[in-house]
Amino acid sequence: MIKLKNVVAVVTLSALSFFACKPDDPEVSLIPERDRVEQQVVDNDSLIDYFQTHYYNSSVFETPGDHTIDEIVITELPQDDNGNYLPLPDPDENTLLIDAVDTFTRTFEETEYEFYILNLNQGDGEYSPNFTDNIRLIYSGNLMDEVVFDSSVNPNLPFDLTGLIEGWRNVIPRFNTASDFIVNEDGTVDYSGYGLGVMFIPSGLAYYATPPFGVPVYSNLIFKFELYAAEANDHDNDGVLSHLEDLNGNESVNDDDTDDDSVPNFFDPDDDGDGVLTINEDIDNDGDPTNDDTDGDGIPNYLDEDSTESNQDS
Known part of the structure; x- marks a missing residue:
């Protein structure tokens, strides 16, 4: 699901629409894409509001060790009877996202985008992936309403960053891979010292106006991930x-x-x-x-x- 939009599917649907129209059918009008600059303002305001009203269990990650994406719990602030947000509960245990995320910028499609990263472990390995590498990781992706729309738990399945949404190519190279690994008798691999984080991507660095099934148009996306390994690509050898x-x-x-x-x-x-x-x-x-x-x-x-x-x- 983090792959780029399925061009074949789009073409097929367009072809079906064309052949289904009869001469007497009313003219079909396509809704034009929103202006990217204007949409980025909307997306960024939405993300900032999310950071100001959500917190994560920061104390868990103060203890050294290989933490997992399952341990990352992001929670909305409690509200009173009138819907007003209450103060952060247990400040010694939790941290508002607005105080924890790092802000980055990226110019894409002639638009300057802001995206955000919660870096929970940089990764202890010496290698930082290039934006065209094959990477090995596990991840979970959800919408801002917490609905999970995609995940992968197989670290042996490599992903080619050139085939993924733009935001991934901007975020993953900012982490390092694992520092060590052990191959088990059953062929599985245990990694240690891997990169761990959460990326918050505006729709313009994700699917924008042409998302896959299950993702509304112009959706900001949130991905938790554990980055294990990467290798440089030479696509044309x-x-x-x-x-x-x-x-x-x-x-x-x-x-x-x-x-x-x-x-x-x-x-x-x-x-x-x-x-x-x-x-x-x-x-x-x-x-x-x-x-x-x-x-x-x-x-x-x-x-x-x-x-x-x-x-x-x-």
């Missing part, structure tokens, strides 16, 4: 790790297309379209095509269709 194919540095690999062939570099085995596969432009055979610049023009061969080596090999 060209010798250049996918996160390094983000040439414009905007933390997206879908808009980097050196040869303008409508295939982004991270999926394109010949990034510069010179007829020489990127993997074969690793002239010094060190496994890294990014440091080979035969004609010395400051552009590595795999991105330079005019490189001397490429011309010789074409």
Whole structure:
């Protein structure tokens, strides 16, 4: 469910609507998407209100150890008979979210978004995932009314961050993986020192106007997660790790297309379209095509269709 919207399903539904219409049927009008800037204001106000009226059991996480997402309890403040919120109960045991979450910003679809993280354990491992990595974790996702709409409890099932909603690619790289693991006789793996947190994502970094079944349009989402492991991806096996194919540095690999062939570099085995596969432009055979610049023009061969080596090999 945290995967991007199902394009095939959307196309299929559109096709069914088209063929179901008869010449005499009334004209069908589509509701346009809301303005992203305006919706972000609404989403952010909703999140801030949530943080001011909800608290978590912070004292539990003051005790060292590997805590779990099941231990994270977020509760709405009590109210009086008139619906007014009462003070935080047991301040020594609980903390308002507004006093605990960290705020981050991300520009996406020409809109500046704010998203929030409750960091309960950074993760004791040395590796922090890239936004294009495969990750291993468990999670639980819910709406702001606490309805759980998705979860995964299988840490052996890797998720490719490039196929997940935008918010995940912004949050997960801010944590570290586990520091240690043990493989049990039954093949299961026990991790220790893993990253533990909660992400609060505005709808613009989630499903926005095209959510999956069970998620209303323009829904802010909340995910609790335990981050165990990650490994760097090379989606096109060209010798250049996918996160390094983000040439414009905007933390997206879908808009980097050196040869303008409508295939982004991270999926394109010949990034510069010179007829020489990127993997074969690793002239010094060190496994890294990014440091080979035969004609010395400051552009590595795999991105330079005019490189001397490429011309010789074409």
